[in-house]
Amino acid sequence: MATPPAIIWKDAVERLLRYRELIPRLEVALGKFSRRDSAELIQPVRTTVPLQKYNGFLGLMPAYMENDGVLSTKFVCFYKREDGSTLPATQATVVLLDPEYGNVKAVMDGEVITDMRTAAVSAISAKLLMRPGAEVLAILGTGRQALSHYNVFTEMFSFKEVRVWSRTKEKAERFRDSVSGPVTACVSVEEAVRGADAIVTVTRCTEPVLFGQWVKAGAHVAAVGACRPNWRELDDVLMKEAVVYADSREGAMAESGDIVLSGAEVFAELGDVINGTKPAHREKTTVFKSLGMGVQDAVSAKLVFDQWKAGHSQL
Numbered sequence: 518m519a520t521p522p523a524i525i526w527k528d529a530v531e532r533l534l535r536y537r538e539l540i541p542r543l544e545v546a547l548g549k550f551s552r553r554d555s556a557e558l559i560q561p562v563r564t565t566v567p568l569q570k571y572n573g574f575l576g577l578m579p580a581y582m583e584n585d586g587v588l589s590t591k592f593v594c595f596y597k598r599e600d601g602s603t604l605p606a607t608q609a610t611v612v613l614l615d616p617e618y619g620n621v622k623a624v625m626d627g628e629v630i631t632d633m634r635t636a637a638v639s640a641i642s643a644k645l646l647m648r649p650g651a652e653v654l655a656i657l658g659t660g661r662q663a664l665s666h667y668n669v670f671t672e673m674f675s676f677k678e679v680r681v682w683s684r685t686k687e688k689a690e691r692f693r694d695s696v697s698g699p700v701t702a703c704v705s706v707e708e709a710v711r712g713a714d715a716i717v718t719v720t721r722c723t724e725p726v727l728f729g730q731w732v733k734a735g736a737h738v739a740a741v742g743a744c745r746p747n748w749r750e751l752d753d754v755l756m757k758e759a760v761v762y763a764d765s766r767e768g769a770m771a772e773s774g775d776i777v778l779s780g781a782e783v784f785a786e787l788g789d790v791i792n793g794t795k796p797a798h799r800e801k802t803t804v805f806k807s808l809g810m811g812v813q814d815a816v817s818a819k820l821v822f823d824q825w826k827a828g829h830s831q832l
């Protein structure tokens with residue numbers, strides 16, 4: 518009989534997941550995903566169930582990596598919360614299964630995984646697409662993803678200046694005061710992004726907040742919010758001027774308002790660049806449209822579970 522699943526909650530995930538181990542594994546997984554070899558990796562586009570009464574969605578995100586023996590699914594609920602709401606915008610749980618027996622091996626907190634793997638993939642996009650010598654990073658939004666993006670971008674790159682913008686100055690200042698490094702709290706998006714070499718958009722907005730006219734030619738934008746086909750963060754000018762990359766082409770065509778509504782073309786997936794089958798246009802303005810993929814959760818969950826098991830076998 519199968520042993521009961523391990524329950525690995527937030528504190529443990531926080532302790533066990535490290536960017537330095539996560540990032541190389543995500544790079545390998547993104548490359549595998551873009552090869553579309555179903556003997557290696559299967560990951561359908563997220564199934565989304567609208568929770569109309571609550572202005573939210575349940576996303577089901579399964580992934581199977583046969584050669585790695587990893588089978589998982591994430592349940593993620595995300596909401597368009599009203600201003601001032603104290604309810605969480607995103608809640609997630611990852612379930613790891615044994616692909617041979619079908620039993621659940623572990624149930625783990627998915628919030629830390631979602632925060633970290635999303636930021637890690639944006640950092641991979643910057644590693645591949647940002648101009649060398651980038652000096653200024655701008656972050657739009659000051660929530661959970663803003664913090665994880667701040668952490669990994671400042672760990673991986675040496676920016677001379679980091680700017681943040683939120684809809685109120687107080688929120689931008691609170692974010693500035695909560696992190697250890699120097700941050701400029703900006704009162705307008707324009708002030709935050711003018712001259713920036715890298716821009717991260719991590720807002721819950723549904724209308725464009727970042728306009729192409731403010732974006733420096735050759736900048737790299739990691740666009741993380743607006744994960745519904747009728748939600749936007751970036752305007753048409755930026756979407757049409759930039760070379761657009763995505764984590765999953767199918768995901769982007771189905772779920773990204775910035776792509777669907779602007780009519781912009783997805784030039785390549787990050788995995789195509791990793792595999793060397795599509796170029797990284799570092800010299801041009803680039804947008805990485807992130808939607809999030811089950812395989813990113815699968816890789817993270819395996820890493821957490823392996824470390825958790827190693828810790829428990831020593832007890």
Ligand SMILES: NC(=O)C1=CN([C@@H]2O[C@H](COP(=O)(O)OP(=O)(O)OC[C@H]3O[C@@H](n4cnc5c(N)ncnc54)[C@H](O)[C@@H]3O)[C@@H](O)[C@H]2O)C=CC1
Nearest residue numbers: 606658659660661662719720721722741742743807808809
């Ligand atoms: N691409 C991916 O893989 C993932 C994307 N997301 C998306 O990333 C975004 C940020 O997520 P979290 O940081 O977890 O949310 P959060 O609720 O912690 O932070 C959201 C930020 O957006 C700001 N905001 C809310 N409404 C806004 C508006 N109308 N205009 C401008 N700013 C607004 C809030 O003040 C806050 O600073 C959300 O859209 C979420 O759905 C979340 C997880 C994974």
Ligand SMILES: O=C([O-])C1=[NH+]CCC1
Nearest residue numbers: 593595744808809810
């Ligand atoms: O990949 C993910 O977990 C999500 N993408 C959009 C909201 C949550």
